[in-house]
Amino acid sequence: MAARIQVSPALFSCTSILPSISRHVRRRNRSIHRLFSNESPPCGSASSSFFVQAQRGFSFQEENFASSADLCVDAPLKIIKYPDPRLRAKNKRVNSFDDNLKKVVDEMFDVITDGIGLSAPQVGMNIQLMVFNPAGERGEGEEVVLVNPVVHKSSKKSLLYNEGCLSFPGIYADVVRPASVKIDARDVSGARFRLNLSGLPARVFQHEFDHLKGILFFDRMGEDVLYGIMSELKVLEKKYEDLTGQPSPENIDNHTQRQQFAGLART
Incomplete structure (x- = not known):
């Protein structure tokens, strides 16, 4: 975010x-x-x-978990921009809490220079990992790492906030979200914990949690708000086509709002 x-x-x-x-x-x-x-x-x-081949030989649902290859990082990481399809891809759960994961986390914090939160798919890694620091500065505030986060409870009270996203540079618009959330997650070492978040930390978490579910912040906007940024989204779509030589995987003109409520994706 x-x-x-x-x-x-x-x-x-x-x-x-x-x-x-x-x-x-x-x-x-x-x-x-x-x-x-x-x-x-x-x-x-x-x-x-x-190691990866051995994992694939077992009958349990290992395809739902990140492999060692998924956790390999080529530094420095770079923010991917809308409409890169990796922003919509399925994100695997993490079950290896090792030096590779710690390196990914460290690199992600280094990337956040103009923001306060970042999800792994925003740097092209489709795993269930997010980091954020409300202070917005490396070495200041509290650096929070959430692995495999799950929403335990969200408040009925909702708040409007003007959000931006590192994958949508320069675009800001109002999004309604629950005022507070209770979540379960693991830390970078694999220890389980629970957090009660409200205010800005709750807002940041929900924005990044949506990324882990393939939901982008404009999916949460009302029609009038979305209309106000459509031209900027079209510019990003055109930049993607010029850069890749491929048609944009998304067209905002054909957008269908994914969530008709200001809640959280729980699936």
Whole structure:
């Protein structure tokens, strides 16, 4: 948001009278142990590739979780702009709380120079991660990291606020949102916690939480407000086409409001 101001080891223990098979089993068990720990191989390593392939071999819904490749970051990160399709893509849950994740978080805070909040999809990483600092300055205020956030409760009272977004440079408009929210999340180390947010922190959280659900701030605007920024959105669509040589994945003229209420996406 822009500023304007456990699996049992017994399941995998097996023996064989053939030494070659036994060695294979031991190697496989070491790889599986790493799958269910917080360890991940370094980005771009050969073991990283095997790690991802091993994950895909299991029957649980691993496609809903970020792989080690999803958490690899090429610094410096860059803000992607509307209508980049990654802003609408599904964002995977994080279950590896390792040095790769910490590096992503650190890089995200470095990117926030003109804002107070940022979601991972805004830097092209489709994972459920957001960071924000209401102070708007690195090293000042409280830097908040939310991994896999879930809305526990939101207030019935709503407030109007003039919002901006780093993925929509220079565009500001009024958005109505709940005045306060209660959320559950994990921190960068994987510890679970609950927060009660109100005022500006609640506003920032809701803006970034929408990003994790593929919802953009103009989806929340009334028709009159949206009409006031349509020309600016069309400029961004044209810039995307000129930059990529591809037709814009979105056309604001054909926009259908995604949410007919000032609530939160809970799915």
